[in-house]
Amino acid sequence: MVTEENYKDIADKVYAVEDGKDSYTVREEYTFQSNNQKFQVLKAKDNLDNGMQAMAVVPIVDGEPDTSQIVIAYAGTNRLDSKDLSTDIQSLGLGSNKLGNGSDLSAENLVFSDSQFVTALDFADQIAKAYPEAHITSTGHSLGEAIAMYVALKNGWSNVGYNGPDIANLISDKELLYMQTHPEEFRNFRNSSDIIGGITGNKTKTAIYAAGKKGYMGVQDILSNHSLTVWQFTEDGRLIYADGRISTGTAMSEFAEIKTSVTLQMATLRGLKDSFSSGGYTSSERIFLDSSQAQLIGSQIAAAAQTCAESIKKTCQEAISQAEQLWQDAVQQALAASSTLTEAEVKEALSLGGVTEETIVGATKTVFEAIETEAGTLAESFAQINSEINKGIASKLASDSELAGRFSQWQTQLSQSS
Incomplete structure (x- = not known):
């Protein structure tokens, strides 16, 4: 990368x-x-x-x-x-x-x-x-x-x-x-x-x-x-x-790679579609084209969602770490300013002004952990959809050996063209 x-x-x-x-x-x-x-x-x-x-x-x-x-x-x-x-x-x-x-x-x-x-x-x-x-x-x-x-x-x-x-x-x-x-x-x-x-x-x-x-x-x-x-x-x-x-630039680069991959694979699929269409589509060809597009889109959306979730997780963890460091710095600066107070007394004094570990670290954790959880849940949902697409196609092929043979032949042709 x-x-x-x-x-x-x-x-x-x-x-x-x-x-x-x-x-x-x-x-x-x-x-x-x-x-x-x-x-x-x-x-x-x-x-x-x-x-x-x-x-x-x-x-x-x-x-x-x-x-x-x-x-x-x-x-x-x-x-x-x-x-x-x-x-x-x-x-x-x-x-x-x-x-x-x-x-x-x-x-x-x-x-x-x-x-x-x-x-x-x-x-x-x-x-x-x-x-x-x-x-x-x-x-x-x-x-x-x-x-x-x-x-x-x-x-x-x-x-x-x-x-x-x-x-x-x-x-x-x-x-x-x-x-x-x-x-x-x-x-x-x-x-x-x-x-x-x-x-x-x-x-x-x-x-x-x-x-x-x-x-x-x-x-x-x-x-x-x-x-x-x-x-x-x-x-x-x-x-x-x-x-x-x-910066979360690594994630953006990964999104760009996903976009490029989709573009290349769709172009290859269009080429196969053109070769099919010369004599009109058979029902098997239609099933293959629809299934291939569904698999491609499903897998790439799932990949993009996972990339996004990982990027959000990293950003959230960094935000929480910065909040923890901010709290420690506040306590240390207050201790340095008053040599007569203990750490407990300094924290008590800070709390009177509304500055506590909970207001700085706890509140930050609450917000960012919720965001992280939501992103993870969304990524899991897209992964599940992708899995269901693949299971549906596999089930169809399992019940039709002739179609399965043609699928295998066309997939080989598709991979050789890409």
Whole structure:
């Protein structure tokens, strides 16, 4: 599972695809470490016409590149690259898919090329075609995150990135509405004081203001607020919000994988359906198609509900732990402020102000344990529905050996196609 910290490191590493940008240059087969996970670059592209840098990376699992999960990353603005600055203005600001460059701004000296957003899509398409079974996500920082969101939107992928300007000027009204109603698929973490990342607003409603470095006074502060260094993470790679909350991003990534799995399996099922329909559906074919769709939907809904329940459980446990720590801190601070009182006397004094272990810890437990129980019950319900679907199909096949034989044949055909 690629974590939010991994995405941050990948978004940082892609800057080195540009030749001469760093002391080293990232190319194919380059490996790097992010937290406890090692990654390898599958493909890298430094487009000299428009200044786009991109790379596709995979985690190394058991010593081998795992091409079942690919992250495509795009580099952000290089302040010394006129093509990057032109992209910021012409694409993000004006919504153009062409990039005009030249020795000056006169029409006769302008040379037009495809914008970084156009060539970014081409790069992503190459990766998708080379690895059709892979689960692909995108990431980037600054301009790179804007490009990454754009690519994710066009391909139906999920995105996790940092400090990206809004892309509303580049997309259709229908696409804008989709982003506004599915912000969890385009997780663009921003610093609330980052005027660069926020320069085009938040019309897509995808920005998550998770960092809170306050204010700016000069150029250095503006750049610092836009930097990847402001982000902090837990040991397991989840982002820590400015107010101390922990992101539940792992669950969102799992939801994205479930969505991708459903999409691929439904596409395979549609292919089999088309082959059946050439001569009209038989009753057996109809039963198989209906049963397969029911099994697919039932299993994936059950998986999504279980993922959600596990995420909620983890969040609830963290909230209770924080409440317990808050109570202990309150007692210790009160003890430190009055050396003459015992711990029991301090707790008594706090209770007079309405601060007790029950009001802080007990009340928190009551609320979050109820939420956790409800989520678990819901997950069990969906698991039961899925089980009943499978039992119903098994019962039907047990009573019809001919149908069972055809089912087995079609399921084999389905698995070979997927």
